[in-house]
Amino acid sequence: MNMVLDGNLVHGAIPVAVTVAGLAAGALLLFRRDRRWWSRTMPIVTAACAVTTFLLWLVVDILWKPFPDPVPRSVFAWIGVALFGIGLAIAWQWRSRWPRRGVGVLAGIMVVLAAGANINAHYGHFPSLRAAFELPPANEVPFTSLNLVTGTPIPRSPGRALLDGWQPPSTMPKNGVVTQVSIPPATSHFPVTRSAYLYLPPAYRTSPRPLLPVLVLLHGQPGGPRDWINGGRIATMMDRFAAAHKGLAPVVVMPDSTGSAFGNPLCLDSRLGHSETYLTGDVPGWIKRTLQIDPDNRTWAVAGYSYGGTCALQLALRKPDVFPTFVDISGQDEPTLGSRARTVDEAFGGDEKAFRQVNPIDLLATRGYPGSAGVISVGRSDSVFLPQQKHVFEATRRNGIKVTWRETVGSHNWQAWSAGLSDSLAWLAGRMGLIKQ
Structure with missing residues (x-):
């Protein structure tokens, strides 16, 4: 079967x-x-x-x-x-x-x-019948069955990559697991309707465990948290990385960033909802309270594709203390409801200045980000988003952010999105302190 x-x-x-x-x-x-x-x-x-x-x-x-x-x-x-x-x-x-x-x-x-x-x-959205029928992934386990907190975790050695001081126990499982759980909008009151998905790598399933960094992955629109499980095959990607690094990989959290499959809250706080507060306040707060991970946000990163790529860039620029590292895959050069006029009207009541205060290109022109770094990735056959990503890349370069440009196979599809993250994973691991940069 x-x-x-x-x-x-x-x-x-x-x-x-x-x-x-x-x-x-x-x-x-x-x-x-x-x-x-x-x-x-x-x-x-x-x-x-x-x-x-x-x-x-x-x-x-x-x-x-x-x-x-x-x-x-x-x-x-x-x-x-x-x-x-x-x-x-x-x-x-x-x-x-x-x-x-x-x-x-x-x-x-x-x-x-x-x-x-x-x-x-x-x-490439539904890679299998299991995904098409929304059946549980083969490696999914109930959230309540997980041992989320063990004894005293293994401390990170200052100035050393986590991999250098880690010796996995013989009882460490070969693969990570996937689970889902509701992350409540305690502060933002953002209308979350779907469970978040988590990927916990093999090293997290040990006792005592190392304090692993966190990668927050954002989905597109239309879409939902499970898209990274289905089209992105994130568990397979992370298991492959973990197998080459003694079971170490980031803890991956995939929250509901739009509230519904067709919702478009623009990844900001506006008349359309407080999605920015949810993603930079409620979600990180829940992670630190619930999971035994590295609480230092300097080891955290945010990434996403399409709408989620735009969102990842927005969060990194709006809250660099929460997400100093980002991967923008096939994103746009600004959040949009179809046009600048419609976006400003529906989200900000016609206040163009309010929009510019949260628009990435405007932020890059007026604010410095000395501790931030990122990847701008796009499929080389993506005729719509490739020029927009080049616009974003040039703006980040002018700002002084350490940013890497990647073109992958594919267009605006999972071939490009999955490759964008996979090709950036080693760089991410270096930024997150898992391996040497």
């Missing part, structure tokens, strides 16, 4: 087989020995699907703009294919007997599945 649930839905035989089956089903739906089918039904279905797809693009990317980043044209193309399959399947129901109607329905479903498989292959 695990082999079925964990089969790769992004690469390999499964998405290819589904695509081939969908194309065959579409060809079956197209074939009818009926002149009226070709002269009337087909043109109507084709025109209706084309118009619907165009209107969907117009509403989502031009008028409504519910997401901070545009939906790729290839995704709309596959949506059009799905609509076409549905339209043909519906047309098959007319003047057909029941066996033929059933074939039409099944063929339409296969076309929709093929379109969905290719959209998922573009983003």
Whole structure:
């Protein structure tokens, strides 16, 4: 059963087989020995699907703009294919007997599945059936079963990397674990609706344990805390790092940073909610009270992709004492609801000055960050966000922040996002005091 649930839905035989089956089903739906089918039904279905797809693009990317980043044209193309399959399947129901109607329905479903498989292959959001059905990861354990605090932890030697003075006990588990827990918005009252996910590395599961640094990972919009578990495969990434470093890796906390799948609070305190206070106050406070970790924020870092990348940069610039280290993956050059005017109006009641006081580019032009450092990463095929990331990179360089530029494979998808963090992990570990810089 695990082999079925964990089969790769992004690469390999499964998405290819589904695509081939969908194309065959579409060809079956197209074939009818009926002149009226070709002269009337087909043109109507084709025109209706084309118009619907165009209107969907117009509403989502031009008028409504519910997401901070545009939906790729290839995704709309596959949506059009799905609509076409549905339209043909519906047309098959007319003047057909029941066996033929059933074939039409099944063929339409296969076309929709093929379109969905290719959209998922573009983003890499659901790597397996387990992820698609929101089933618990194979390495997830109940939060209540964890021994979060043991005896006196092993102290860090001043001036030395944690790895240099660490000898793992023979009883240390080979892999880390994933768990989920609610982090309450005690101060911010930000409307959190979903549990946070945690990754605890092998070294955390020892007694006594070393005081490990903390990495806060932020998701995109639309999205949620589990996205780093699914698309980012964060546990596999961190387990691989831990295996090469005597079980040491950061404790990773993935909070609900938007309040809902489609929420966009701009990662700041405004009329849209106090998400900044939640992420820089409530979340760090809960971590220090609940987990046995290094409480020194100089060893902490924040990272994210897309909306979460923009958010990581914002938090690092607004609260450098909390997050002196950041990784901005495929972020924007400013927080947005689709346009500067709409953002200022809805979040700040039209007060442009209030917006500039929290906007990263403006902060970089007016404030110094002597202790901060970061990575700006983007997929080299990301035509929308690559120029924005270059804008951010140049602004950080002018400011004097120690910043590294990375271009990875991929576009605005998990191929680029996962690579952005993975390629930065050794640098992060050095900044966090895990290994020598």
